[in-house]
Amino acid sequence: xxxxxxxxxxxxxxxxxxxxxxxxxxxxxxxxxxxxxxxxxxxxxxxxxxxxxxxxxxxxxxxxxxxxxxxxxxxxxxxxxxxxxxxxxxxxxxxxxxxxxxxxxxxxxxxxxxxxxxxxxxxxxxxxxxxxxxxxxxxxxxxxxxxxxxxxxxxxxxxxxxxxxxxxxxxxxxxxxxxxxxxxxxxxxxxxxxxxxxxxxxxxxxxxxxxxxxxxxxxxxxxxxxxxxxxxxxxxxxxxxxxxxxxxxxxxxxxxxxxxxxxxxxxxxxxxxxxxxxxxxxxxxxxxxxxxxxxxxxxxxxxxxxxxxxxxxxxxxxxxxxxxxxxxxxxxxxxxxxxxxxxxxxxxxxxxxxxxxxxxxxxxxxxxxxxxxxxxxxxxxxxxxxxxxxxxxxxxxxxxxxxxxxxxxxxxxxxxxxxxxxxxxxxxxxxxxxxxxxxxxxxxxxxxxxxxxxxxxxxxxxxxxxxxxxxxxxxxxxxxxxxxxxxxxxxxxxxxxxxxxxxxxxxxxxxxxxxxxxxxxxxxxxxxxxxxxxxxx
Amino acid sequence: xxxxxxxxxxxxxxxxxxxxxxxxxxxxxxxxxxxxxxxxxxxxxxxxxxxxxxxxxxxxxxxxxxxxxxxxxxxxxxxxxxxxxxxxxxxxxxxxxxxxxxxxxxxxxxxxxxxxxxxxxxxx
Numbered sequence: 289x290x291x292x293x294x295x296x297x298x299x300x301x302x303x304x305x306x307x308x309x310x311x312x313x314x315x316x317x318x319x320x321x322x323x324x325x326x327x328x329x330x331x332x333x334x335x336x337x338x339x340x341x342x343x344x345x346x347x348x349x350x351x352x353x354x355x356x357x358x359x360x361x362x363x364x365x366x367x368x369x370x371x372x373x374x375x376x377x378x379x380x381x382x383x384x385x386x387x388x389x390x391x392x393x394x395x396x397x398x399x400x401x402x403x404x405x406x407x408x409x410x411x412x413x414x415x416x417x418x419x420x421x422x423x424x425x426x427x428x429x430x431x432x433x434x435x436x437x438x439x440x441x442x443x444x445x446x447x448x449x450x451x452x453x454x455x456x457x458x459x460x461x462x463x464x465x466x467x468x469x470x471x472x473x474x475x476x477x478x479x480x481x482x483x484x485x486x487x488x489x490x491x492x493x494x495x496x497x498x499x500x501x502x503x504x505x506x507x508x509x510x511x512x513x514x515x516x517x518x519x520x521x522x523x524x525x526x527x528x529x530x531x532x533x534x535x536x537x538x539x540x541x542x543x544x545x546x547x548x549x550x551x552x553x554x555x556x557x558x559x560x561x562x563x564x565x566x567x568x569x570x571x572x573x574x575x576x577x578x579x580x581x582x583x584x585x586x587x588x589x590x591x592x593x594x595x596x597x598x599x600x601x602x603x604x605x606x607x608x609x610x611x612x613x614x615x616x617x618x619x620x621x622x623x624x625x626x627x628x629x630x631x632x633x634x635x636x637x638x639x640x641x642x643x644x645x646x647x648x649x650x651x652x653x654x655x656x657x658x659x660x661x662x663x664x665x666x667x668x669x670x671x672x673x674x675x676x677x678x679x680x681x682x683x684x685x686x687x688x689x690x691x692x693x694x695x696x697x698x699x700x701x702x703x704x705x706x707x708x709x710x711x712x713x714x715x716x717x718x719x720x721x722x723x724x725x726x727x728x729x730x731x732x733x734x735x736x737x738x739x740x741x742x743x744x745x746x747x748x749x750x751x752x753x754x755x756x757x758x759x760x761x762x763x764x765x766x767x768x769x770x771x772x773x774x775x776x777x778x779x780x781x782x783x784x785x786x787x788x789x790x791x792x793x794x795x796x797x798x799x800x801x802x803x804x805x806x807x808x809x810x811x812x813x814x815x816x817x818x819x820x821x822x823x824x825x
Numbered sequence: 826x827x828x829x830x831x832x833x834x835x836x837x838x839x840x841x842x843x844x845x846x847x848x849x850x851x852x853x854x855x856x857x858x859x860x861x862x863x864x865x866x867x868x869x870x871x872x873x874x875x876x877x878x879x880x881x882x883x884x885x886x887x888x889x890x891x892x893x894x895x896x897x898x899x900x901x902x903x904x905x906x907x908x909x910x911x912x913x914x915x916x917x918x919x920x921x922x923x924x925x926x927x928x929x930x931x932x933x934x935x936x937x938x939x940x941x942x943x944x945x946x947x948x949x
Contacts, residue, residue: 318885334945369875369894372894372897373872373875374867376871376897376901379900379901379904380868380900380904382904382908383864383904383907383908384861384865385861386859386908387856387857387911388857407859432899436841456905467899474925493874493882496899504903505887505888506890507889507890508889509912510888510889510890510894511889512886514889521883521889523892523894524883524889524894525873525879525882525891526875526876526882526883527879530876531876531879537876537877540872540876540878541872544869545869545872548865548868568915568920570908571912571915573906574908575909575912578904579908580903581906582901582904585901586901629926631916694916716899725848729870731854770837800897808838809837809838812837812838812840813837813838815841815850816837816840816841816846816926817837819846819849819850819919819923820840820846820849820923820926820927820930821927822837822840822926822927822930823837
């Protein structure tokens with residue numbers, strides 16, 4: 289794709305400027321927020337002072353990641369209808385969070401997901417399990433974002449920019465650590481809000497431009513996409529990616545289940561509910577998020593089919609096998625095509641928006657995982673509750689640096705994977721390890737420490753093991769992480785179909801076999817507190 | 826860090842036994858549980874149809890718009906509708922009764938009152 293690389297490098301300065309403006313503005317916000325961050329509640333929960341609408345925007349910012357913007361658009365552009373399942377699953381999943389999780393969690397927890405999980409259990413074992421699972425889920429999710437960043441850089445700087453690509457990943461990692469350590473939750477939340485507004489504006493502009501090309505006739509756009517795909521009407525029907533064999537059909541089902549159950553177990557989303565003062569405000573923030581995210585995913589339809597129709601799957605695949613660059617390529621096409629000034633400008637703007645997206649999401653993930661390390665593992669497990677607030681926050685900042693470094697190193701290896709598919713793995717792990725414990729803990733009176741520990745570990749170990757021995761990691765010469773070796777024995781790419789039932793089942797078995805029954809007084813406290821807000825932090 | 830004033834465990838058990846709280850709990854559960862089951866089944870039906878009934882899903886509805894796309898868009902519509910429905914239910918049924926229970930508990934424990942009202946004001 290030499291013409292792309294050259295047209296882009298002519299206007300590389302513009303991209304650098306736009307991105308520089310975003311970085312300077314967000315660093316300014318971070319410094320300002322850092323000055324207002326005094327105690328642990330400020331650092332972990334932004335002082336619980338955000339409104340429902342602000343938090344709704346921030347949740348949308350946290351949730352509409354590189355996976356949504358780059359990944360889904362790419363999957364729709366390459367596989368047509370089958371890519372659309374991601375949009376639907378990612379959205380419907382919010383109802384689980386709205387109806388069952390957001391308000392009880394806000395009322396019963398304090399800073400982390402484990403606060404709610406360990407509420408009526410023995411603290412150390414449950415916090416250890418939940419803390420580990422928080423960090424694992426966040427690292428999977430971080431990887432997806434970094435992979436998206438890598439794909440973008442490869443597009444902008446040309447295929448030979450391997451060194452530049454690594455430096456970009458390092459720069460993204462360094463920035464996210466600064467956002468988190470300096471700005472805490474307050475700074476990170478404002479970065480999410482700015483990013484959500486930019487992303488919605490960018491996606492809306494492109495959507496209107498795509499639809500205008502087809503005189504706002506959806507059927508016309510679909511027809512053009514089907515023609516350009518070379519697959520005809522099959523492009524608009526389910527089955528192109530997942531309908532090939534019985535195994536791929538099961539994979540689709542597995543993906544569908546993981547998507548719909550994963551959201552309510554994502555630690556970086558759950559901690560957002562602590563940034564508002566009440567359960568009612570938490571509910572309002574989810575309602576806003578559903579509206580914003582829903583509209584955004586409707587736009588991914590136009591972006592994906594638009595990229596298929598106007599750019600064409602061949603060009604997209606040549607630029608990035610997984611389709612991660614479909615949206616920026618579409619922007620270039622809409623601006624006037626490769627080599628034109630308009631094309632370069634729009635490419636630069638959309639790429640800068642995508643970078644902003646990635647940067648904001650990695651900051652949110654780093655904050656959630658380092659908070660969990662400090663508050664759950666360090667303060668409550670290792671120091672047994674004797675750590676001072678200052679020490680706890682300091683260990684969170686150190687953890688942010690360590691997690692940032694881990695993500696940087698891992699993501700240099702994972703650049704062949706589709707960002708959305710990678711995020712789907714994070715969803716599967718969250719749905720297997722976190723959701724069973726969360727739901728049982730809130731709604732099942734008999735559920736106890738043994739149940740919580742077995743559900744979390746069983747879900748976590750099953751899902752991660754199945755991913756390691758799946759075609760995602762080895763066995764597929766084109767798309768695997770290790771294309772040259774083959775040690776896979778699990779046929780599905782997404783483990784949810786097996787690992788989610790394992791998580792729920794292990795929770796029930798652990799509860800039944802436990803020697804120490806649940807404490808009814810603690811359950812009474814949790815129930816009253818979660819439904820009424822009495823005694824909530 | 827200053828934790829909010831602790832409410833005595835007996836108070837919670839006492840509230841949990843009260844008819845008002847039982848009413849609130851069933852009002853929440855009788856809405857949330859069946860509706861969750863409903864939308865999960867509706868979503869699974871859509872996923873299973875996409876997997877195992879591609880012929881049916883490719884039925885043309887208008888122009889190039891087929892049944893698969895219409896059902897997908899209906900998932901969006903039902904998500905928005907259920908969210909709005911729950912918001913209304915919570916506003917009318919859950920919030921007033923939760924506030925009443927909290928108010929009564931605050932009357933028993935004056936220390937708690939300060940905390941809750943501040944939080945509520947901030948929410949507005």
